Amino acid sequence: MLAVLAAVLAAVSLASLGFGDVKIGWREIGGIVFGPAKPQSVEHATHITIVREIRMPRILLALLVGGALAVAGMTMQALFQNPLADPYVVGVAPGAATGATLALALGWGTSWFGGHALPAAAFVGSLSVSFLVYVLASRFGKVPVLHLLLFGVAIGALCMGITSFILMVSPNQIQQVYFWLLGSFQNVEWDRVRLVWPYLLIGVLVLFYFAREMDALLLGEEEAQVLGIAVERLKLILLGTATLLAATAVAVSGIIGFVGLIVPHMMRLVVGPRHRMLLPASLLGGSTLLVLSDTLARSVLPGTEIPVGIVTTFLGVPFFVYLLSRKQRSIR
Amino acid sequence: MSKTPHTLTVVAFQMIAFAAAAGATTYPVTLPDALGGSVTIARRPMRIVSLAPNVTEMLFAIGAGDRVVGVTRFCNYPPEAMRLPKVGGYTDISVEAVVALSPDLVVVSRGNPRATLTTLSHRGLMLLVAINNESVEEIEAALARIAKATDNEQQAAQVCQNMEGILASVREAVGGVERRRRVYFGSLTAPYFAAGTSSFIGRCIELAGGENLASGVRGAWPILSLERIVARDPEVLIEGFHATAGSGDHRAELLERLRASSVWSRVAAVREERVYTMNDDTIHRPGPRLAGAVAEMARLLYPERFTPDGAKKPE
Numbered sequence: 001m002l003a004v005l006a007a008v009l010a011a012v013s014l015a016s017l018g019f020g021d022v023k024i025g026w027r028e029i030g031g032i033v034f035g036p037a038k039p040q041s042v043e044h045a046t047h048i049t050i051v052r053e054i055r056m057p058r059i060l061l062a063l064l065v066g067g068a069l070a071v072a073g074m075t076m077q078a079l080f081q082n083p084l085a086d087p088y089v090v091g092v093a094p095g096a097a098t099g100a101t102l103a104l105a106l107g108w109g110t111s112w113f114g115g116h117a118l119p120a121a122a123f124v125g126s127l128s129v130s131f132l133v134y135v136l137a138s139r140f141g142k143v144p145v146l147h148l149l150l151f152g153v154a155i156g157a158l159c160m161g162i163t164s165f166i167l168m169v170s171p172n173q174i175q176q177v178y179f180w181l182l183g184s185f186q187n188v189e190w191d192r193v194r195l196v197w198p199y200l201l202i203g204v205l206v207l208f209y210f211a212r213e214m215d216a217l218l219l220g221e222e223e224a225q226v227l228g229i230a231v232e233r234l235k236l237i238l239l240g241t242a243t244l245l246a247a248t249a250v251a252v253s254g255i256i257g258f259v260g261l262i263v264p265h266m267m268r269l270v271v272g273p274r275h276r277m278l279l280p281a282s283l284l285g286g287s288t289l290l291v292l293s294d295t296l297a298r299s300v301l302p303g304t305e306i307p308v309g310i311v312t313t314f315l316g317v318p319f320f321v322y323l324l325s326r327k328q329r330s331i332r
Numbered sequence: 333m334s335k336t337p338h339t340l341t342v343v344a345f346q347m348i349a350f351a352a353a354a355g356a357t358t359y360p361v362t363l364p365d366a367l368g369g370s371v372t373i374a375r376r377p378m379r380i381v382s383l384a385p386n387v388t389e390m391l392f393a394i395g396a397g398d399r400v401v402g403v404t405r406f407c408n409y410p411p412e413a414m415r416l417p418k419v420g421g422y423t424d425i426s427v428e429a430v431v432a433l434s435p436d437l438v439v440v441s442r443g444n445p446r447a448t449l450t451t452l453s454h455r456g457l458m459l460l461v462a463i464n465n466e467s468v469e470e471i472e473a474a475l476a477r478i479a480k481a482t483d484n485e486q487q488a489a490q491v492c493q494n495m496e497g498i499l500a501s502v503r504e505a506v507g508g509v510e511r512r513r514r515v516y517f518g519s520l521t522a523p524y525f526a527a528g529t530s531s532f533i534g535r536c537i538e539l540a541g542g543e544n545l546a547s548g549v550r551g552a553w554p555i556l557s558l559e560r561i562v563a564r565d566p567e568v569l570i571e572g573f574h575a576t577a578g579s580g581d582h583r584a585e586l587l588e589r590l591r592a593s594s595v596w597s598r599v600a601a602v603r604e605e606r607v608y609t610m611n612d613d614t615i616h617r618p619g620p621r622l623a624g625a626v627a628e629m630a631r632l633l634y635p636e637r638f639t640p641d642g643a644k645k646p647e
Contacts, residue, residue: 021557046598050559053594168424179523186558187522189594298557303549305523305557 001271005284009063012291016059019299022050058188061196062294062308063287065185065253068200068245070267070286071279073260075207075242078214078275079235080145087246087260090152090239091129094159096250099125101163101177105170118177119192119251126247129155134239143235145221182307183254185294196252203245204283210238211275218273258312259286262320269323289316357483364477366440366449366461373458376483377437381430384422384441386619387462388413390475391439393491393620394484402433409613409621427451439478466532468499468539471618491620498623499539502630505637506541513633515542516556516566516601519573520586523555527572532618540629542568562595568633569601571609572616583609608632 032051039045072087103121137147216224225231267281293311365371381402382388388407405418420426425448439460462474472492479488518526527533531552537544545566587607590596614625631638
């Protein structure tokens, strides 16, 4: 099954190279990707730039972010033993929004940190809010997940209030932050891919290492304790790693909903609940969904782009409904 | 420049109209109001409230500034306007604040929320709309209408004449270009919102003699794909949202950032260092300073056709 998913991802990613606003023939794309980068004409040089500097990093980042979000969502669902948990459950998204808005309102130029001011501020915002939620929820060395969930919702609401307030009183046209938060891969260049792939890879590997412990968590925290697992330590590791994955993803591409929530459920329907299988399946499924969504986002309407978060819901929800209703039928 | 003859005709007619009407307004005067009806102004308004920055600029330009008693918090030009009481923002007008100023004329803009305007009219306030301001012609018509209400018609005619003078000199300077330069006006950070041809700024680009990179894409402010921008290879880039980008020597920062990008660095405008910023307030605000903004844009597009002080280079 994993081999099939991997093949689908590879096919989607390669096919994605051929789609975009500027029409480039398949043969030419093949030459650009696999051949020498020697431009034969002005037009060819432009096409080389488009394929190598715009489409390739973009596809790669969508692949990385999609996988990371799905794995982070899967982890949160195991940790909270709640099917509605998503990667942003402890305040990652509102934290990112507040961080980015604050940075813009304070007049940090978009040129700061070599053009990475917004991502940096969003990242710091996500992690600080998540840390605050964790501290608020912890009592006597224990962190009940219900408290995490509730504090996450409460602090998240506060952050959204702060964000709206800043947007309202700010004299500058920082409404740009809204569009940034909608999620997009439009600004992706190789430097951004190089910046984030190590974090995402390490995060996913750490979570994979704890796959069996996540299986045990599904039985309940007490049962996991009985099985000899240091539950509180495990929760801290899982929460920290998944949050780091989500914060990194949000920082480079804005808030892309749905992938982290639904892909793990889809994959449970396909490969079952064991995390050894579920994690790689979610990774591949999330990547495929996001690469496919971004391909459509940039090629459906000529000349313009659709925020990718819109496309993920259009693509993913019908497929999820189909999987779920087929499952219902087989149970009956 | 296919629109030129038409524009000139309209202008000529307007000038004749102004010349004919350029006396004092005789009150009462009836004009279309903001809610699709009409408003009858009984006597010369002495307490005017403006609900939009471009309206404030128009009122001051035609010499009614000393009778303006309230503005929005975005009204920052002319500087005198900043000292006036604020009645809220552009879309979040405080009805109380407007009523408290007991105005005898409220001049509103298309972007003000209709619900607020309805509430104001229920309070018995005279609402005058500054009609659409999507083109130079419409701005001039708006000036004429406001002037009719405030009894400043002569000054308004003068303001329009000045605008026409500036636009005529721009036309003269850029009229003979053998090939229009391709210009991108919009955000230089993603998402790449660009001024579409149907937008107000799109028309300014046309007046300044540029070829809009967003032509052929639907929408007033479409998000352009980076692919299209690279493929069309703009010769001039103008950052359209300067206020978002922080302060200081923004242009140098911007150029440095674009040069560091593996995509933008290949664009002609970046290679040739033709990357600029424009004052947000003048270019985004359909008001009396617009002709000046068009001239500024023309100078950015064709610097070789202007002398440093802005006049047309003698040939």
